Amino acid sequence: MTRSISIFGATGSIGESTFDLIQRAGGPGAYRTVAVTGAANIARLAEMARALRAEVAVTADPARLGALREALAGSGIEAAAGPEAIAEAADRPADWTMSAIVGAAGLVPGLRALRHGRTLALANKESLVTAGPLLLATAKAHGATILPVDSEHSAVFQALTGEETAAVERVIITASGGPFRDWPLERLAKATVAEAKAHPNWSMGSRISIDSASMFNKALELIETREYFGFAPDMIEAVVHPQSIVHALVGFRDGAIMAHLGPADMRHAIGFALNWPDRKSLPVARLDLAQIANLSFQAPDIERFPALRLAREVMRTRGLAGAAFNAAKEIALDQFMAGRLGFLDMAGLVEATLARLSSETGLGNAATGLEDVLNIDHLARIRATELAEAIR
Ligand code: NDP
Ligand code: MG
Numbered sequence: 001m002t003r004s005i006s007i008f009g010a011t012g013s014i015g016e017s018t019f020d021l022i023q024r025a026g027g028p029g030a031y032r033t034v035a036v037t038g039a040a041n042i043a044r045l046a047e048m049a050r051a052l053r054a055e056v057a058v059t060a061d062p063a064r065l066g067a068l069r070e071a072l073a074g075s076g077i078e079a080a081a082g083p084e085a086i087a088e089a090a091d092r093p094a095d096w097t098m099s100a101i102v103g104a105a106g107l108v109p110g111l112r113a114l115r116h117g118r119t120l121a122l123a124n125k126e127s128l129v130t131a132g133p134l135l136l137a138t139a140k141a142h143g144a145t146i147l148p149v150d151s152e153h154s155a156v157f158q159a160l161t162g163e164e165t166a167a168v169e170r171v172i173i174t175a176s177g178g179p180f181r182d183w184p185l186e187r188l189a190k191a192t193v194a195e196a197k198a199h200p201n202w203s204m205g206s207r208i209s210i211d212s213a214s215m216f217n218k219a220l221e222l223i224e225t226r227e228y229f230g231f232a233p234d235m236i237e238a239v240v241h242p243q244s245i246v247h248a249l250v251g252f253r254d255g256a257i258m259a260h261l262g263p264a265d266m267r268h269a270i271g272f273a274l275n276w277p278d279r280k281s282l283p284v285a286r287l288d289l290a291q292i293a294n295l296s297f298q299a300p301d302i303e304r305f306p307a308l309r310l311a312r313e314v315m316r317t318r319g320l321a322g323a324a325f326n327a328a329k330e331i332a333l334d335q336f337m338a339g340r341l342g343f344l345d346m347a348g349l350v351e352a353t354l355a356r357l358s359s360e361t362g363l364g365n366a367a368t369g370l371e372d373v374l375n376i377d378h379l380a381r382i383r384a385t386e387l388a389e390a391i392r
Helices: 013-024 042-052 062-071 083-091 104-114 125-142 151-160 185-189 193-197 206-214 216-229 267-275 307-317 321-337 345-361 370-391
Strands: 003-008 031-038 056-059 078-081 096-099 119-122 145-148 168-175 236-240 246-252 257-261
Touching (some): 003 013, 003 104, 013 042, 013 096, 013 267, 031 042, 031 083, 042 056, 042 062, 056 083, 062 078, 083 104, 104 321, 104 370, 119 267, 125 145, 125 216, 125 370, 145 151, 145 216, 145 267, 151 168, 151 246, 151 257, 151 267, 193 321, 206 216, 216 236, 216 307, 216 321, 216 345, 307 321, 321 345, 345 370
Parallel strands (some): 003 031, 056 078, 096 119, 168 236
Antiparallel strands (some): 168 246, 246 257
């Protein structure tokens, strides 16, 4: 039977790579597409929906419903809009769902898709950071599988295949160090949005690119590793590896380390999740080790990249700390992108928001159901916005 798929966040960087792999596999002839979703990019969303012959296309923005309807005229494809319509699109069963919306908005559609007991390919790291226990419990309750798509986590998953988790001593995820790897503190304080967006190795959406420059992306990934694989925080490390060839390493109690190497092309991790448990040929470059010649590693600088220190705190606190951390980080990023906050102020704002919320609500001891997560997400955005006024 033809496998059915849905792509949430189809018009983004991960969405485009997913679309590319589906098209190469034979498009609508090979997969039956249930839903594709986007937000602002209506023309591309409609184009993808038509190319894949999707049942429904949904934009997150209700103001764009008219434009979407127009772009889909005569195609027989349903159009819908708004966050609830995106969640309803996830209620339509699909065998394989790509979760690639950016930010906390990806959580609810992912949770709804898990209820079908099928496969969720998870690029939206924010889901695990904000609501890891809830996501895993939902998957377990419905017999669904979550496959990591973040390259480091796909790498850890691959290195762990066939291994006993009890034999794992440590997990190391790599960080390219971003465009500011060697910048001194004084220069970092003045970094611009354009400079922060220019990632040296990976081509990604602009929000995650800036998060890479500040290492907030790596901070989210440390928390993601803790939540997805369940290893204790002190077993999880990040190491700077400028070449972005080794994505993660797993160390075992006999001293061996299994490393995962691959090109900096997200189609590897996406394709791995699409074809799992099989491995099929993928259109990614093959590594030429002699040409690469050198793989180097260095310890990350916590002083210049305080997001990594904050991640440790969140990993230890758990509870609602991840949701608060992510929401505060999203506000800090919005403010930096709008030119209202300096590059280093982002970490300062997140730290201040966490401190405020932890004295207000005791983040680590709170209940972590969906309502609790959404409430703390909301409150953290309010507090972060208030505190940003004070920092400016
Ligand atoms: P992009 O910014 O490129 O794309 C985001 C997608 O989400 C787009 O389809 C966008 O629509 C849609 N979108 C934006 N806002 C909303 C909203 N409020 N509600 C619903 N949909 C929305 O992001 P990426 O593809 O780079 O990243 C997607 C996720 O994958 C993130 O969680 C990121 O951390 C993660 N990830 C990305 C990697 C990468 O290489 N890019 C690597 C590893 C993880 P539109 O464009 O139409 O406005
Ligand atoms: Mg990653």
